[in-house]
Amino acid sequence: MSFRISGLSPLPFQHLYGLPEAELKSLGVVRCTVDHKPGYPDRITMEDAEPGETVLLLNHVCQSADTPYRASHAIFVREGAMQQYDAVGRVPDSLRIRLLSLRAYDEHGMMLDADVVEGKAIETVIERLFADPAVRYIHVHNARRGCYAARVERA
DSSP states (O other): OOEEEEOOOSGGGGGGTTOOHHHHHHTTOEEEEOOSSSSOBBTTTOSBOOTTOEEEEEEEEEEOSSSTTOEEEEEEEETTOOOOOEEESOOOHHHHTSEEEEEEEOTTSOEEEEEEEEGGGHHHHHHHHHTSTTOOEEEEEETTTOOEEEEEEEO
16 A cells, blocks of 8 residues: 655744744744754654754644544644655654554544554554545554644555
């Protein structure tokens, strides 16, 4: 089964890059200086930010479908990130090193199935979830903190 993993588009976040702390605070956004790696996974590039870099911690609507599964959670965005991760058949290291929760959705945004897996074995769960033809996409979340990590689609 061929799959595509994609990070978030940088476009919705670009207006936040470089804003003063007071403006970020008024928007519910917190600027953090990375102090260790791994620990601050950027949702655009799908890489953990390097110590000394700044990331923005903000709430993101990851499941926008008008269903009971509509969801949002905190995410990190590397300040200045411009290159959206998008790869077929390749899992980024930021997913490989974490315990993940995969949630499979149908075309209406209703959850059909879910599972938890160590990132090093993510392909087995992706394949199992996509074996159901009704599954249109999968959301990956970090299982321990619950943060949205990535979207998986059929390629």
